[in-house]
Amino acid sequence: MGSVGAACGHVGEGAFNLRSSPRNKELLLLLLASTLAFVGWVSVDLAREGRVQAGDAVYPAVLTAFFIAAHLFLRFLRSDVDYLLLPLTAALCFVGITFLFRLDRHMANLQMIWMGVGVAAMTVLLAFLKDYKILQRYRYTLAVAGLLLLLSTMLPVIGQEVNGSRLWLVLGPLRFQPSELAKILLAVFFAAYLAEKKELLVSAGRSFVGLRFPRLKDLGPLLTMWALSLLLLIFQKDLGSSLLFFGIFLAMLYVATSRVSFVVVGLILFIMGAMVTFFIFGHVQERVTVWVDPLNPETIDEESYQMAQSLFAFAEGGLTGEGLARGYPEIIPFVETDFIFAAIGEELGLFGAAACILLYLMLAARGLYIALRSRIGFGLLLAVGLTTIIALQSFIIMGGVTRLVPLTGITLPFVSYGGSSLFSNFLLIGLLLCISREGEEVA
Amino acid sequence: MRKNVRKLGIFFIILTLALFFNLSYIQVFGQQSLRDNQANTRRLREEYGIDRGRIITADGEVAAESVESEGALVYQRFYPLSWLLCHVVGYDSPQFGRSGLEQEYNEYLLGRLPSQGWVEQLTRIREEGFDLYTTVDTGVQRAAAEALGERKGAVMAINPKTGAVLAMYSWPNFDPNALVSQETDAEGGLVAETVMQSYARSSSSPLLNRCSMGLYPPGSSFKVVTSSAGITSGFPVSTEYACPGIWEVGGSRVVNYGSPPKDFGVIDMDTALTLSVNTYFAQLAVDMGGEALVGCTRGFGVNQSIPIDYPSVAVSSIPGPGEMDLVELAWTGAGQGQLLFTPLQLGLIGCGIANGGRVMRLHLMKDIRNGDEILNRYESEVWTEPISSETASQVLEMMKDVVASGTGTQAAIPGVTVAGKTGTAEVGEGMPNHAWFLGIAPAENPQVVVAVIVENSGGGGGSVAAPIAREVIEAALE
Numbered sequence: 001m002g003s004v005g006a007a008c009g010h011v012g013e014g015a016f017n018l019r020s021s022p023r024n025k026e027l028l029l030l031l032l033a034s035t036l037a038f039v040g041w042v043s044v045d046l047a048r049e050g051r052v053q054a055g056d057a058v059y060p061a062v063l064t065a066f067f068i069a070a071h072l073f074l075r076f077l078r079s080d081v082d083y084l085l086l087p088l089t090a091a092l093c094f095v096g097i098t099f100l101f102r103l104d105r106h107m108a109n110l111q112m113i114w115m116g117v118g119v120a121a122m123t124v125l126l127a128f129l130k131d132y133k134i135l136q137r138y139r140y141t142l143a144v145a146g147l148l149l150l151l152s153t154m155l156p157v158i159g160q161e162v163n164g165s166r167l168w169l170v171l172g173p174l175r176f177q178p179s180e181l182a183k184i185l186l187a188v189f190f191a192a193y194l195a196e197k198k199e200l201l202v203s204a205g206r207s208f209v210g211l212r213f214p215r216l217k218d219l220g221p222l223l224t225m226w227a228l229s230l231l232l233l234i235f236q237k238d239l240g241s242s243l244l245f246f247g248i249f250l251a252m253l254y255v256a257t258s259r260v261s262f263v264v265v266g267l268i269l270f271i272m273g274a275m276v277t278f279f280i281f282g283h284v285q286e287r288v289t290v291w292v293d294p295l296n297p298e299t300i301d302e303e304s305y306q307m308a309q310s311l312f313a314f315a316e317g318g319l320t321g322e323g324l325a326r327g328y329p330e331i332i333p334f335v336e337t338d339f340i341f342a343a344i345g346e347e348l349g350l351f352g353a354a355a356c357i358l359l360y361l362m363l364a365a366r367g368l369y370i371a372l373r374s375r376i377g378f379g380l381l382l383a384v385g386l387t388t389i390i391a392l393q394s395f396i397i398m399g400g401v402t403r404l405v406p407l408t409g410i411t412l413p414f415v416s417y418g419g420s421s422l423f424s425n426f427l428l429i430g431l432l433l434c435i436s437r438e439g440e441e442v443a
Numbered sequence: 444m445r446k447n448v449r450k451l452g453i454f455f456i457i458l459t460l461a462l463f464f465n466l467s468y469i470q471v472f473g474q475q476s477l478r479d480n481q482a483n484t485r486r487l488r489e490e491y492g493i494d495r496g497r498i499i500t501a502d503g504e505v506a507a508e509s510v511e512s513e514g515a516l517v518y519q520r521f522y523p524l525s526w527l528l529c530h531v532v533g534y535d536s537p538q539f540g541r542s543g544l545e546q547e548y549n550e551y552l553l554g555r556l557p558s559q560g561w562v563e564q565l566t567r568i569r570e571e572g573f574d575l576y577t578t579v580d581t582g583v584q585r586a587a588a589e590a591l592g593e594r595k596g597a598v599m600a601i602n603p604k605t606g607a608v609l610a611m612y613s614w615p616n617f618d619p620n621a622l623v624s625q626e627t628d629a630e631g632g633l634v635a636e637t638v639m640q641s642y643a644r645s646s647s648s649p650l651l652n653r654c655s656m657g658l659y660p661p662g663s664s665f666k667v668v669t670s671s672a673g674i675t676s677g678f679p680v681s682t683e684y685a686c687p688g689i690w691e692v693g694g695s696r697v698v699n700y701g702s703p704p705k706d707f708g709v710i711d712m713d714t715a716l717t718l719s720v721n722t723y724f725a726q727l728a729v730d731m732g733g734e735a736l737v738g739c740t741r742g743f744g745v746n747q748s749i750p751i752d753y754p755s756v757a758v759s760s761i762p763g764p765g766e767m768d769l770v771e772l773a774w775t776g777a778g779q780g781q782l783l784f785t786p787l788q789l790g791l792i793g794c795g796i797a798n799g800g801r802v803m804r805l806h807l808m809k810d811i812r813n814g815d816e817i818l819n820r821y822e823s824e825v826w827t828e829p830i831s832s833e834t835a836s837q838v839l840e841m842m843k844d845v846v847a848s849g850t851g852t853q854a855a856i857p858g859v860t861v862a863g864k865t866g867t868a869e870v871g872e873g874m875p876n877h878a879w880f881l882g883i884a885p886a887e888n889p890q891v892v893v894a895v896i897v898e899n900s901g902g903g904g905g906s907v908a909a910p911i912a913r914e915v916i917e918a919a920l921e
Contacts, residue, residue, distance in 0.1 A: 255447040300482045308482055314469045315477030316485050328485050350470040354463055361459045368452045372445055380444055384451065395458045404465045 022083035023075045029087035030071055033094055034064040040098030040324060047325035059101050062112060063093060066119045073123045074433075081126075082370060082436035088363045089429050092414035095356060099343050100417055102325050103336050107417045114419040118426030125430035132434040136378050139192035146185030147228075149178035153236060167238055179232075179241045180411075180424035183248065184431070187385035190249055194256035195377035225249045226266070230273045237283055240400075240408030244393055246270055251388040252381055291406040306333050310401045313346035314353075321349030336417040338409045342401050356415075357398065364391040370436045383435045386428050487537050491516035496552040496572035498532050498544055500524075501580040501609070501809065506532050507545065509572075514625025520545070522619045524581065527588060530652035531579050531611050531807065533754075534619040539639055543652075544807060546754045548575050551811050557818050573818060576809045578607035586918030587612040590911040596897040597653035597786045600915050603794040603883070603892045605823040606803030608751075609919055611787075613653040617642050655756040658783040659896055663719045663850075664866030664879040664904065665778030667838055668792060669728055670716055672739035674834045676731045680712045680841065690722040693769030697725040697777060700867075716841045717849030719865060721777040728776020733764025736776060742829025743792045743802065745784070750826060751805040759788035779869060790894035793881045796839050797862075797889035799832035801825045843886050846909075851880065854909035856917060860886040863912065865904030875901035880908030884916045891919040 037060035045052045067090045074081055093115055100108040129135075135142065152169055153159035159169060169176045225246060233242040250266045253259075278284045286303050294300070294307040309332045316327060329335045329343035345353040367387025374380045390413050397416075400407035411421040469477070477483065495518060498507035506528045512519040520535045522528070533543020541549060550556040554572040587598035587610045600610035621638045628634055642650050651657065674680065688704030690697045698704040699721050707720050715723035728736050741747065745759045762771070762781050774780045787805070795802040804826040811819040830838075842862035845851045851863040866879030878900040882893040893915045895908040 251451055255444055255451060258444070258447055295480060295482070297481070308480075311469060311477055312480065312483045312485055314466065315474045315483075318470055318474055328488055331484070331488070345466070345470065350466060353466055353470070357459055357462050357466075361455065364455045365452065368448050368455075371448050377444065380448065384448060388451070391455050391458070395462065398462055399458075399465070402462065402465050402469060404461060 023071070023079055026074070026083035026086055027068075027071055029084070030064075030067050030090055033087050033091040034060060034067070036091060037063060037094035037098050040094070041101070043324045044098070044102045047323060056101070059097050059108060059112065060094070063090075063097055063115060066116055067093075070119050070123055073126070078126050078433070078437065080437050081433040082366065084366045085363070085429055085432055085436070088359060088366065089414060089426075091359055092356075092363075095344070095359075096340070096412075096415035096417075098324070099340055099347075099415070100336060102347075103330060103340075103343060104417075107336050110419070111417055111422070114422045117419070118422045121423055122426040122430035122433075125427055126433060129430075129434055132382070132431065133376070133378065135188050135382075136192045136195070139189050142185045143189035146182040146189065149182040149185070150228075150232065152178050167236060167241075175419075177418070177420040179236075179238065180420040181427075183241070183245065183389055184386070184424055184428055186245065187248060187252070187389060188382060188431075190252045191378055191382035191385050194252055194381055198256040198377070223269075226269045226273065229270070230277070233273070233277055234281075237281070238409075239284065239287065239406075240396060240410035243396060243408060244389070244410065247392045247396075248385055248388045251392075252385045255384050256377075256381055287406050287408070291403060294403060306339070307401075307403065307407060309333075310339055310342040311403060313342040314402060317346040317349040317353070319350050321345075321347050321352055323347060334409075337411060338397060338407075338416065339401050340416050341398050341412055344415075345402075357394075360391065360394040360398075360413075363387075367391075367432055370432055374435055379435050383432060386432050389428060390425070487516060490553060491518050491537055493553050494518060494571050495520070495535070496554065496574040496811075498552075498575045498577060500528070500584075501576070501578050502582060504581050506577070507535075512625055514627075516625070519625055520619070520623045522623075525618055525620055526616045527581065527584055527612075528579065529616045529619045530613050530654070531577070531584075532619065534622045536623045536635070537625075538633060538635065539622060542650075542754065544575060544577065544753070547752050548808065548811070551575060551819070557811070574812045576812060577807050578602075578609060578809045578821075579611060579807060580609050580919075582921065583610040583915060583918045584612055586610075587911070587915050588614070590914035591895075591897070594897050594900065595647065595653075596895070596900075597657055598911060598915055599654050599786050599790040599894045600919050601790050601794055601805065601892045601894075603797035603803065603889050606794070606805045606826070607809070607823075608805055608807050609891065610915065611652070611654045611807075613651070613657070615645075615647045615649040617649040652755060653786065653896070653898075655751075655753060655785055655787045657896070657898075658757055658759065658785055659877050659879075659898070660779065660868040660870070661782050661784040661789060662778045662866035662868030662877065662879055662904070663721075664789055664864050664881050665775075665782060665784075666716055666719065666724050667796060667842065667864050667881065668740050668743065669724045669736065669776045669778070670712055670838050670841065671796070671830045671834055672736045673712065673727045673731055674837055675739055675830055676735040678712075678727060678731060680837050682727070683709050683711050684715075684723050684726045685709045686715065686720050686722040686726075688722070690725055690773075692725065692729065692773045695770040697721055697770075697773050713841045713844055716864070717844040719845075719850050721779075724776040724778075725773035726776075729769060729773050733767055733772050736772070737761055737764045739829060742827060743795055744788060744827065749787070749791065749805065751787075752808050753805075756787065757785050759784045778866065786894045786896050789879065789881050789896075790892055793883055793892035793894060795827075795829055796835050796842070797883045797892050798835075800828055800830040800835040801832075802827045802829065839883065839886055839889075842883065846882075850903070850905040851882075851909045853905055854880060854882050854913045854916070856884070856913055859884050859916070859920065861913070861916060862886040862889075863909065865909060867903040867905075870899065875899040876903070878902055878904045878907035880904050880912045882909070882912040882916055884920060891916055893919070 041056050041060050042052055100111050167177050169178055229242045229246040232238050250263055253262050290304040290307050294304040300308050313329055324347050327346040329346050332339045332342055335343050344356055364387050371380045371383035397410050397412050399405040411418045413425045495509045497505055500506055506524050507522050509518045510521045533545040535541045535545040552572045583600050591598055591614055597613045601608055622635055624635045626634045686707040688699050688706045740761045745761050749756050760783050771780055804824050806821050808821050810817050839862050842864055846854050846861045846863045850865040854861050854863045861884045863882040868877040878897045880895045883889050893912045895911045897907050900907040
């Protein structure tokens with residue numbers, strides 16, 4: 001480090017050494033990412049008015065300021081954390097704000113506020129949680145809190161049903177989707193639980209068709225989680241969260257135990273559960289029929305309208321896209337939340353959509369890298385869990401709107417409109433940053 | 444555990460690839476079928492969200508413009524001249540598609556062409572199209588409409604020096620405003636749907652532009668081609684034949700008009716054309732041979748697709764030289780064989796004769812403008828040169844006599860030398876004849892070529908079609 005610093009000494013020493021300091025790389029990448037939003041602002045204005053409106057620069061400028069502030073916090077108080085997470089998160093936020101600015105200005109304004117709140121929450125978490133390992137100690141408290149959050153929407157008055165799913169807590173003017181926060185709390189609990197109990201879970205079992213199957217009593221946690229997912233599905237009609245919770249749990253269980261049999265049993269259980277709900281619930285059947293044939297002329301104006309319009313949007317975009325504010329994504333209902341990826345596909349084309357997918361892959365890769373560098377099992381498992389949340393959630397919704405998998409309504413992390421989702425995902429990134437500190441110390 | 448993390452990473456990569464391949468399929472390989480899906484309203488929203496350019500006639504009248512729609516889309520078309528220019532301008536309907544100039548210049552009217560630099564494209568607000576200025580003149584078009592009246596037929600007027608189409612009128616016609624209307628009836632059905640059905644089912648085919656799509660036997664008007672082919676292959680105007688009322692050939696016979704068929708004695712080509720003598724042109728055709736006659740006819744555009752900026756043009760036809768026996772060839776020379784011509788084709792022949800043998804490329808577009816700025820201008824060019832200028836001037840001379848003293852005297856205009864040729868095409872047993880007239884004026888310096896057909900008029904070209912041509916020529920020369 002010293003020799004490189006000396007080689008370009010005129011640039012600066014220590015924290016401002018451009019070539020080697022992780023914080024300088026972070027700043028450079030942040031500025032690079034911010035060009036996304038600035039270019040987005042210019043091209044939306046040009047497409048709409050034929051000239052650039054200086055006032056609209058508030059979106060990219062304020063958002064860049066948020067991230068620069070977060071960067072300065074890290075530079076001076078937590079300089080040993082990972083330097084790629086923040087720029088990758090920022091890139092996704094910049095894409096998100098550009099599309100919201102293009103789709104609905106009111107939502108873009110609210111999203112800006114939420115992004116500020118999210119960045120603030122992330123820094124507060126980093127400031128107070130000096131050592132994430134103490135979370136292990138509060139695992140049961142966190143688990144109970146997570147479950148209560150999930151079940152809170154079942155309460156009268158404050159729990160409300162929106163668009164057919166009971167996912168919302170309403171307190172006066174504020175609406176909050178507790179499952180977004182619950183997924184992080186439960187990931188912390190799984191990580192602590194599995195780090196402690198993994199030896200017990202793999203110690204015994206019977207062999208069958210080349211796979212070692214666990215003893216029935218070791219299946220306890222798996223069955224509990226399965227039951228919880230089904231409960232979510234049945235009582236809250238929340239297909240997306242149910243799939244996500246179970247997926248996170250399976251991924252962490254596999255990493256902890258190395259047992260493919262758990263995954264197999266888990267998948268069989270999930271498919272069984274899904275089939276039962278398919279026959280019992282109309283809305284699940286509807287989702288599946290839409291998935292199988294969204295272009296059926298009989299349903300295309302009714303149930304499968306949204307799905308078909310989403311596919312039309314992607315087709316319209318083609319390879320290079322229509323250009324920002326030059327397509328018709330507003331035809332698709334809920335394009336600002338669940339279907340924002342269709343707007344990206346229409347206006348930025350396959351190139352833009354693929355770049356977006358790659359951003360998530362890079363974020364996931366960085367998360368797993370942090371997991372690999374963690375010295376303790378809890379840190380590794382927690383990083384895996386948190387990374388899986390981002391990876392799986394983005395896959396489920398991007399796969400859903402492109403008809404790769406049946407559609408389930410969840411947000412695209414950092415891009416979709418939604419306060420609770422943004423808030424929770426920033427906390428998630430904050431936790432990953434915490435875990436990454438420990439790795440840096442060792443290195 | 445660390446090994447498992449790597450496996451999880453591979454799993455994430457597989458998920459990414461699955462997303463990517465699926466997306467490539469939708470956005471690239473399956474793109475077209477999704478775009479063409481009936482339920483995909485993007486194309487319509489896009490196209491009818493654009494303030495489509497106007498179509499403006501040569502004399503500055505607005506023939507088509509965009510107005511705010513009464514239906515679900517933003518804009519719809521309005522045609523202030525309605526039926527007068529319906530076939531030329533065509534219609535632009537979200538339900539029935541497009542026709543005429545609306546179809547031909549769609550991309551320009553939508554502002555997508557002429558393609559501009561990327562800076563203009565980036566900064567242009569997309570909702571405006573460009574204006575199309577056409578060569579068609581409402582004065583000439585109105586004269587054609589009034590002269591033809593409510594008789595099935597068609598009138599074309601062309602400037603032979605430039606190939607500019609001055610008038611293209613066909614009757615029966617339709618009301619384009621009724622077709623593009625977005626009005627709905629009490630049950631929510633589109634009123635225009637009923638209108639379209641009645642037009643499509645009508646036996647008089649009002650949607651058909653008879654100028655470019657109507658195929659008729661040309662009758663004696665074809666004799667100008669036989670004359671041209673004859674002169675070209677070494678039979679000068681002075682060539683004389685004995686022309687009895689009935690001329691026996693190949694075991695059959697060619698007859699002149701009149702009852703009994705009229706005997707003209709020994710006459711030259713000028714007299715034969717002036718008086719439209721079948722037996723003269725039958726002998727001329729047989730003597731020059733099928734190759735020469737068909738070759739010259741093809742040269743004028745028959746059996747070829749004709750280059751013109753108009754979407755629906757039928758190909759006129761003459762049988763190949765090998766497909767005709769002597770009788771057939773003889774009758775073809777007189778214009779009564781297996782020939783099928785559009786009025787537009789006859790107009791093209793007139794253009795070649797009027798313009799020293801050079802047929803100019805036909806066009807309806809004068810220029811395309813963005814406000815006052817001219818983006819695209821039509822440049823006249825020679826399309827084909829079937830005959831020499833000497834041949835052309837000799838045929839034109841003979842055609843002057845047709846109007847001065849022959850079958851076409853009703854096309855004469857005081858103070859203007861009109862050249863022309865009549866045609867009376869036999870349609871079949873019991874059916875009234877078609878009346879044709881091909882006119883060129885002024886003969887010294889031709890400014891306009893007019894081709895007229897009146898279907899099943901019963902009268903001859905001289906009495907029915909020539910007066911129509913006269914009115915149109917007068918309007919065009921004003």
